[in-house]
Amino acid sequence: MRLNHLLCALLCVVVLPAQAQTSDEWAGYDDVFERGASHANAWQWGWTGIYGTSLAYNAYQSSEASDRDDRFDARVGVVKSALALGGMLMDSQPHPAALAEYERLKARGELSGVQALGLELAQAERERRGWGARVSSLVVNGVAGAVIAADGRESDGAINFATGMLVNELQIWTQPNQASSAINRFQPARLSLGPVTLQGEYALLVSPQELGATWRY
Template sequence: MPTVIALLQKYSAISVPTGLLAAALLALAAALTAQPAVAAEARWQALDDALTQGQRHDRIWRFGWGGFHGANLGRNIYLASEGSDRDTRFDARVDSVKSLLALGTLLLESPPYPEARHRLQDLRASGHPDALHRAEQLIAETARIEAQRRRPGALKGALAVNIAAGATIAIGDDRTGDGLRNAALGMAVSAIQVWTRPTSAQGATARAGATTRIPGGDPPRLHYRMVIAPSQAALALYW
């Protein structure tokens, strides 16, 4: 019996002239119906991995820059009183204020990842039909925080501090060249600090691409019917 392919309004049916393919068709149907669940589980794991990676990166970033600014603060406090000349002592006092502000800003800013991971785990455990979509929104929200903290506008505070420090040296101590160098070096350090922030949530959002479901849409559903006869096996897929 030849193979018959029939296309109806919302399904397609394929008839195969052998009973030996029944097991293969059954396996195919099981795989097709299980695929959304497997994909959802993989996506849950990808979101959790992104937040875990972001939290790890953020911890390294904070400890690294906290240590850098803390060491600079200690050095500048020492040079402010023990520097070899007046200019060194003056610059150290200015830089002490800059290091203190940078360290305070770093300590006062809370990372978004611990709370996001906690919310993600709650959503995953809830079993709500729309839980994965809400998790995607959570990751998108975390990605927006990442982008906001890495945008050029995040350097406005550092720009104001470094301009003030440079002006203090250039005008207050009549050393224009040293003031400009101080401001430029401070801005370079601030830019590197901003650009080395974590971006794992942004990466997870970008990888989602077109697979992210539009808010308010219904998830795709796949159903099947199977008919097995002595001379043929048929599988109908509905979507």
């Protein structure tokens, strides 16, 4: 996705202060990329474990539950859990790979490359929290709820749908967002427009709803 015109214009005229390459700034980048990768690994293993456990439980209940409705719902749960588990295994977080690339850029002292990498990672975080991340869950939970409702239990179908969507929201909002948070912080800078120079602070704003920049002085 392209940055909007305001962001492009701001990046063209902002000059970062000379202290940009201090050890403190590198320490800040270390924190962002390392914590992001650690969070991503914990998130990946945690949700994989949750869906794996859910799959095993539903598989057991699908044949061993004493109530016919419970067995039916468990079979639906097997399909949902299997799809969710497959999604976790096939769609990994970008942060571990970003950390490896960051370490390569840091070893070469390429600060501009690190800044670009941070922007790319923040944009990936934004996309993973956007509406596109909810489409597949909406379809799966919608079909599952409809199947249960077609079994003559409309209220159970609605509960199944709502519960599935809630779990998906938790999965989305527990994802790492260290890059987005770091980019959204204000940084000191000078804005030069011809003969006029303004001292102030800027921040790149990244969220599921917007991608832009703001300036204050």
